[in-house]
Amino acid sequence: MENCTKNDLKLVEKAKKILQKNYKSDSIKHTVGCALTTKSGKEYLGINLDGIHSICGEQCAVSCAYVNGDRDIDTIVAVGIVDGQYQVLSPCGNCRQFLSEYAPNCKVIIKNGDELKKLTLEELLPYAYVCHVDYTK
Ligand SMILES: [Zn+2]
DSSP, X not given: OEEOOHHHHHHHHHHHHHHHHHOOTTOSSOOEEEEEEETTSOEEEEEOBOSTTOBOHHHHHHHHHHHTTOOOEEEEEEEEEETTEEEEXXXXXXXXXXXXXXXXXXXXXXXXXXXXXXXXXXXXXXTOOOOSSOTTO
16 A cells, blocks of 8 residues: 555646536546556546446546547546545456456545555455456557
């Protein structure tokens, strides 16, 4: 577990801003914003998309990076609204598996008590199911 850098905290703000831009209090469609950086230094954003087959903000942001051929994800963070306050969210179980397949080398910003920390995927999902297909290629 690592401490967050200033750039990590800026990434948290970007996740918050993309949620602010898409959040509507009378709707549950978009309640999570996500931001990620890639090793190439670019940033991609995502929001959750609710529906019969919903996707999470993390999956949306990683998809945006892949669409742009930018597949080496460096750091990712999701922000939601909890009790009326913006808060960094831990990835759901489905996203932990998704990230282990599509962003295996990324670090994930999480809330640990009152602090924000950065975890490797191995720390976040120990004993992960190992898929024998490399989706990052
Ligand atoms: Zn998720």
